[in-house]
Amino acid sequence: MASQFKIRRKVEFVETDMAGIVHFSNFFRWMEACETAFYQSLGLPLISFNPGKVVGWPRVNVSCEYRAPFRYGDTVEVRLLVKEVRTRAVVYVFQFRKVVRGRPEAMVSARGEITAVCVKNDPESGQMISAPIPQTVRAKIKVAAEKSRAR
Amino acid sequence: MASQFKIRRKVEFVETDMAGIVHFSNFFRWMEACETAFYQSLGLPLISFNPGKVVGWPRVNVSCEYRAPFRYGDTVEVRLLVKEVRTRAVVYVFQFRKVVRGRPEAMVSARGEITAVCVKNDPESGQMISAPIPQTVRAKIKVAAEKSRAR
Amino acid sequence: MASQFKIRRKVEFVETDMAGIVHFSNFFRWMEACETAFYQSLGLPLISFNPGKVVGWPRVNVSCEYRAPFRYGDTVEVRLLVKEVRTRAVVYVFQFRKVVRGRPEAMVSARGEITAVCVKNDPESGQMISAPIPQTVRAKIKVAAEKSRAR
Amino acid sequence: MASQFKIRRKVEFVETDMAGIVHFSNFFRWMEACETAFYQSLGLPLISFNPGKVVGWPRVNVSCEYRAPFRYGDTVEVRLLVKEVRTRAVVYVFQFRKVVRGRPEAMVSARGEITAVCVKNDPESGQMISAPIPQTVRAKIKVAAEKSRAR
Numbered sequence: 001m002a003s004q005f006k007i008r009r010k011v012e013f014v015e016t017d018m019a020g021i022v023h024f025s026n027f028f029r030w031m032e033a034c035e036t037a038f039y040q041s042l043g044l045p046l047i048s049f050n051p052g053k054v055v056g057w058p059r060v061n062v063s064c065e066y067r068a069p070f071r072y073g074d075t076v077e078v079r080l081l082v083k084e085v086r087t088r089a090v091v092y093v094f095q096f097r098k099v100v101r102g103r104p105e106a107m108v109s110a111r112g113e114i115t116a117v118c119v120k121n122d123p124e125s126g127q128m129i130s131a132p133i134p135q136t137v138r139a140k141i142k143v144a145a146e147k148s149r150a151r
Numbered sequence: 152m153a154s155q156f157k158i159r160r161k162v163e164f165v166e167t168d169m170a171g172i173v174h175f176s177n178f179f180r181w182m183e184a185c186e187t188a189f190y191q192s193l194g195l196p197l198i199s200f201n202p203g204k205v206v207g208w209p210r211v212n213v214s215c216e217y218r219a220p221f222r223y224g225d226t227v228e229v230r231l232l233v234k235e236v237r238t239r240a241v242v243y244v245f246q247f248r249k250v251v252r253g254r255p256e257a258m259v260s261a262r263g264e265i266t267a268v269c270v271k272n273d274p275e276s277g278q279m280i281s282a283p284i285p286q287t288v289r290a291k292i293k294v295a296a297e298k299s300r301a302r
Numbered sequence: 303m304a305s306q307f308k309i310r311r312k313v314e315f316v317e318t319d320m321a322g323i324v325h326f327s328n329f330f331r332w333m334e335a336c337e338t339a340f341y342q343s344l345g346l347p348l349i350s351f352n353p354g355k356v357v358g359w360p361r362v363n364v365s366c367e368y369r370a371p372f373r374y375g376d377t378v379e380v381r382l383l384v385k386e387v388r389t390r391a392v393v394y395v396f397q398f399r400k401v402v403r404g405r406p407e408a409m410v411s412a413r414g415e416i417t418a419v420c421v422k423n424d425p426e427s428g429q430m431i432s433a434p435i436p437q438t439v440r441a442k443i444k445v446a447a448e449k450s451r452a453r
Numbered sequence: 454m455a456s457q458f459k460i461r462r463k464v465e466f467v468e469t470d471m472a473g474i475v476h477f478s479n480f481f482r483w484m485e486a487c488e489t490a491f492y493q494s495l496g497l498p499l500i501s502f503n504p505g506k507v508v509g510w511p512r513v514n515v516s517c518e519y520r521a522p523f524r525y526g527d528t529v530e531v532r533l534l535v536k537e538v539r540t541r542a543v544v545y546v547f548q549f550r551k552v553v554r555g556r557p558e559a560m561v562s563a564r565g566e567i568t569a570v571c572v573k574n575d576p577e578s579g580q581m582i583s584a585p586i587p588q589t590v591r592a593k594i595k596v597a598a599e600k601s602r603a604r
């Protein structure tokens with residue numbers, strides 16, 4: 001189960017900037033890729049266009065702390081932890097570690113956080129409105145969260 | 152009128168890569184920004200979601216030749232020329248020139264091309280299908296093309 | 303002076319995602335573009351490769367709160383405020399407002415923050431090391447900060 | 454050996470645009486990721502900062518034809534073929550195929566091409582100058598090209 005909360009990525013050339021390191025904005029792209037993989041591990045779609053259903057998880061708050069840079073060719077482990085499951089939102093924490101000789105370093109090179117709210121399409125207005133997280137989705141995320149804390 | 156076919160952009164930090172120059176993929180983002188500005192100069196939307204109307208111009212063919220790199224802080228002129236107006240497609244050429252002391256250099260640093268097809272939403276299938284360019288759109292693009300050739 | 307702390311950007315097609323709104327990661331690209339323009343307004347380079355000089359401002363902490371989305375074609379005002387000038391770091395706040403009929407709305411659609419540390423190249427190790435902000439740079443940023451608070 | 458010329462990628466949310474498909478500029482990012490993996494399979498660095506050595510492969514010409522779009526969650530196979538090895542340049546062709554139930558479709562959804570020139574750092578001028586492809590690099594690429602044609 002644990003493996004479903006982690007992804008590995010290799011730093012790509014296009015992700016670097018003229019300072020020779022991964023541009024700070026790309027860490028948010030990686031968090032989202034990890035979140036997608038997490039959802040997939042639970043058998044949940046990150047976004048769904050079925051009418052009246054959960055259609056997405058827009059972000060209301062994101063942040064990232066950078067302690068050590070990543071460079072072209074580095075392999076990075078991104079680890080997702082469920083920090084909090086609210087009625088209409090989930091808070092994720094992400095830890096970024098450099099992988100050296102196949103293993104993630106102890107040191108966390110960067111730490112991110114995303115608060116995503118559950119929204120559905122309102123058939124009347126045609127707008128996206130926030131909605132309570134459906135019970136089945138909540139249950140799956142909570143189980144994952146407990147397993148993750150138990151480790 | 153001529154000014155509506157050109158845009159200027161300043162190279163941003165995030166657009167550079169570890170080689171210290173603008174990553175080659177970003178030239179396509181700039182071509183699209185120029186195409187958007189061109190459409191706007193003609194009073195046309197680049198994309199429209201009105202039912203049964205033109206909904207977009209997906210690309211079927213794009214290319215770019217690179218002769219000289221751009222660096223962080225450079226100002227670049229992107230110039231759009233209409234190369235060909237077909238029944239269902241338009242071919243644009245883009246010239247990239249570095250701006251020095253307020254003026255574009257004679258030398259073209261890069262040259263791009265985009266072939267975009269006109270598509271509309273098919274109400275029956277719900278799919279996007281290619282469509283003849285509407286007469287009003289064609290007329291506006293052709294006038295712009297002739298003015299551009301006449302210069 | 304005030305105008306030097308604000309930039310306007312038009313949302314580009316490539317900046318949207320399948321939800322039809324600007325992808326949340328792009329707000330950080332815009333903050334950096336605004337920071338570059340602010341530096342330029344002070345006659346300072348955001349990055350410099352002169353030996354022994356300030357070489358850059360890597361980020362140690364960034365965040366963004368999202369209250370309302372931006373869509374393709376929207377014009378957005380990004381406003382930079384200097385929140386704090388520390389010995390080795392500067393904290394910026396960014397406010398994003400939609401521009402309607404030429405004027406920014408009262409409502410702030412998003413609010414970002416960047417903490418950037420001053421680094422220079424260490425001639426001995428060849429590494430980037432944090433450094434006190436040079437006096438001339440500090441003075442210019444402080445003056446800008448006071449003017450911004452006085453408004 | 455054949456497997457070293459192919460990579461698979463899952464379409465990410467950030468790679469889509471408001472039309473609901475992968476933005477055309479991202480295909481170039483994927484080509485470069487495939488090229489990096491190819492180089493790695495040959496034990497060659499795509500970029501190297503050793504003085505006097507090959508330092509990179511800037512692009513002089515790139516193109517892409519789009520026949521069918523990719524959507525969020527699609528798995529895509531990118532296949533690299535060496536089209537031509539010149540004295541100072543290599544021409545690659547890339548085929549993009551959607552992977553369905555673990556297998557790439559017969560249909561090629563997109564076809565790209567990159568011409569990359571070998572450059573090295575000129576110690577005298579400090580500039581990047583084009584250079585003949587080193588013999589060892591040429592040999593490895595040629596062997597890979599022949600194996601790829603033989604299949």
